[in-house]
Amino acid sequence: MAGVCRAGGYRGVVSDAAPARGPRIDGASPPAVTVGSPVVSTVDLLIAAGVALLAGGINSIAGGGSLVLFPTLVALGMGTIAANVTNSVVQWPGYLGGIVGFRKEYAGQRGRLVRFGVVALLGGAAGSALLLTTPSEAFDVVVPVLVLLASLLLAVQPLITRRLQSPQDGIGRRDPAWLYAALFLATVYGGYFGGALGVILVGVLGVALHDLKLSNALKSALSAVTATVSLVVFALFGPVDWLVVAVAAPASLVGGFLGARIATRIPATPLRILIVTFGVAVSVYLFLRA
Numbered sequence: 001m002a003g004v005c006r007a008g009g010y011r012g013v014v015s016d017a018a019p020a021r022g023p024r025i026d027g028a029s030p031p032a033v034t035v036g037s038p039v040v041s042t043v044d045l046l047i048a049a050g051v052a053l054l055a056g057g058i059n060s061i062a063g064g065g066s067l068v069l070f071p072t073l074v075a076l077g078m079g080t081i082a083a084n085v086t087n088s089v090v091q092w093p094g095y096l097g098g099i100v101g102f103r104k105e106y107a108g109q110r111g112r113l114v115r116f117g118v119v120a121l122l123g124g125a126a127g128s129a130l131l132l133t134t135p136s137e138a139f140d141v142v143v144p145v146l147v148l149l150a151s152l153l154l155a156v157q158p159l160i161t162r163r164l165q166s167p168q169d170g171i172g173r174r175d176p177a178w179l180y181a182a183l184f185l186a187t188v189y190g191g192y193f194g195g196a197l198g199v200i201l202v203g204v205l206g207v208a209l210h211d212l213k214l215s216n217a218l219k220s221a222l223s224a225v226t227a228t229v230s231l232v233v234f235a236l237f238g239p240v241d242w243l244v245v246a247v248a249a250p251a252s253l254v255g256g257f258l259g260a261r262i263a264t265r266i267p268a269t270p271l272r273i274l275i276v277t278f279g280v281a282v283s284v285y286l287f288l289r290a
Contacts, residue, residue, distance in 0.1 A: 047072065052091070052248035052255065053252065056093075056098075056258075057255040057258055057262075059091065059095070059098065059223070060260040061262070064199065066150070066194050066196070067150060067195050067196065067278065067282065069090065079239075080136070080286075084139070084194075085131070085239060086244055087194075088194055089230070089245050091194075092230075093256065094252035095220060095227050097253045097256030098257070099224055101220075101256070101259070102216070105213065112175065116222055117222070117225045120190075123187025123190065123191060124226035124230055125191065127191020127226075127230075128233035131191070131192045132238055143193065149196075150196030150199070154279070157272065175208060176208055183222065186200045186201055186204055190223065191229065191233075198220075198223055202219045
């Protein structure tokens with residue numbers, strides 16, 4: 001009798017009958033490998049690791065790595081919430097790699113990092129709790145909209161960048177009060193879903209600080225704080241697929257570090273166009289799937 005296997009977030013059909021071993025006497029082909037078998041699981045893990053490496057680099061270069069990794073995990077058989085929380089945990093090391101790559105930009109920014117970090121901590125905690133306390137059906141309905149919104153934000157990022165091309169000294173500037181409220185709302189979104197969070201943070205910080213280079217570095221730090229809070233909350237209460245995390249998180253770390261190192265050396269526009277196109281297609285797919 002056939003049943004459904006739900007191990008480690010993956011779904012596959014299994015049979016109560018013993019699998020056939022050796023060549024079939026009647027000449028028929030051996031049973032096809034199904035999702036959930038060791039062979040396919042290994043392939044799935046390799047795919048997840050490769051996409052996580054790419055996502056970590058994308059987050060440092062242009063933002064929007066979640067728009068690549070999240071739908072990949074869904075395509076590999078995870079439910080949307082399991083894919084979302086696993087995606088958040090996997091990408092956490094990538095943000096740390098980004099911080100290392102931008103470390104020179106943090107000189108003289110200790111006070112600002114502490115203040116903004118507290119806001120990100122509170123916002124990330126609120127968003128993560130919201131995700132785990134609302135019905136999964138609600139997330140299934142809203143996630144296509146969030147993916148589409150994140151894709152559109154990534155598409156208009158060059159417009160924001162062009163408005164911020166006159167950098168000023170970010171050290172010693174008094175931060176406007178509205179910036180803290182905006183950062184809190186942005187990190188609530190980051191704790192709940194997180195797609196293109198970096199784009200939102202760069203836009204908000206750039207408008208307030210008028211320093212695009214500093215804003216990009218602070219974006220990585222605040223994304224790391226938000227992801228750290230989500231990591232703790234999801235590790236304790238969320239349906240994290242730790243096997244995927246074990247192989248994909250190190251890849252995300254390497255991707256984040258390499259992305260930060262080459263962010264100023266490669267053209268981001270073709271990458272942005274590809275991610276936006278992919279994100280819109282994923283949004284349509286998730287809408288039809290809901």
